[in-house]
Amino acid sequence: MNFKIIETERLFLRPVLETDVQDFFELDSNPKVHIFLENKPVKTLIESEAMVASILQQYKTYGLGRLVLIDKVTNGFIGWSGLKYEENLRKEFSYYDLGYRLKEQFWGKGYATEAAIASLNYGFSILKLQEIGAAADVNHIASNSILNKIGMPFIETFEYKGELCNWYNLKKPSL
Numbered sequence: 074m075n076f077k078i079i080e081t082e083r084l085f086l087r088p089v090l091e092t093d094v095q096d097f098f099e100l101d102s103n104p105k106v107h108i109f110l111e112n113k114p115v116k117t118l119i120e121s122e123a124m125v126a127s128i129l130q131q132y133k134t135y136g137l138g139r140l141v142l143i144d145k146v147t148n149g150f151i152g153w154s155g156l157k158y159e160e161n162l163r164k165e166f167s168y169y170d171l172g173y174r175l176k177e178q179f180w181g182k183g184y185a186t187e188a189a190i191a192s193l194n195y196g197f198s199i200l201k202l203q204e205i206g207a208a209a210d211v212n213h214i215a216s217n218s219i220l221n222k223i224g225m226p227f228i229e230t231f232e233y234k235g236e237l238c239n240w241y242n243l244k245k246p247s248l
């Protein structure tokens with residue numbers, strides 16, 4: 074995989090490495106991180122190894138995948154954001170999904186918004202995607218506010234595992 078590292082004002086977005094497992098575990102073992110993600114925080118490092126492996130597999134299969142967010146000042150792991158080829162969320166179709174997940178101590182500082190904007194730009198300009206989708210539980214105020222703020226058009230609601238979600242889809246902006 075030959076990703077360029079993406080740079081924003083405060084962040085680097087770099088490919089996931091096998092050595093990130095411990096940070097993924099710290100992120101995903103926090104129940105608060107999983108409130109709108111089916112409430113299933115991980116309990117073992119093995120689950121985080123599987124998560125890292127699935128992202129590395131996305132890189133190989135689709136040439137894209139979630140990227141780790143690094144604080145440019147401290148070099149520390151903040152979380153992940155970026156794109157994923159999503160085959161399981163919508164029953165009717167697969168799509169390129171924009172997502173983000175941050176360690177709790179980094180919430181509320183605008184990092185997810187900053188990473189999401191960079192991910193959209195990367196998807197359209199470098200990967201030449203035609204459209205990018207995103208989904209958020211209707212009650213997830215932070216995520217819906219990010220998607221509105223970055224200009225993702227709301228399309229419809231849909232149900233996923235008994236939860237009502239908002240569906241957003243942005244077409245590649247024409248020049």
Ligand SMILES: CC(C)(COP(=O)(O)OP(=O)(O)OC[C@H]1O[C@@H](n2cnc3c(N)ncnc32)[C@H](O)[C@@H]1OP(=O)(O)O)[C@@H](O)C(=O)NCCC(=O)NCCS
Pocket residue numbers: 105106107109110152173174175176179180181182183184185186187208209210213214215216218219222
């Ligand atoms: C969702 C998540 C990524 C947000 O990250 P973040 O860096 O805190 O987000 P940002 O700071 O960029 O933006 C959050 C926005 O939501 C707003 N917001 C958050 N909680 C809010 C609330 N309860 N009421 C009103 N607005 C709220 C913030 O004010 C901010 O908007 P603003 O920039 O206009 O002030 C983070 O909380 C997270 O990782 N959660 C766990 C994983 C997750 O749920 N991922 C998304 C699944 S769809």
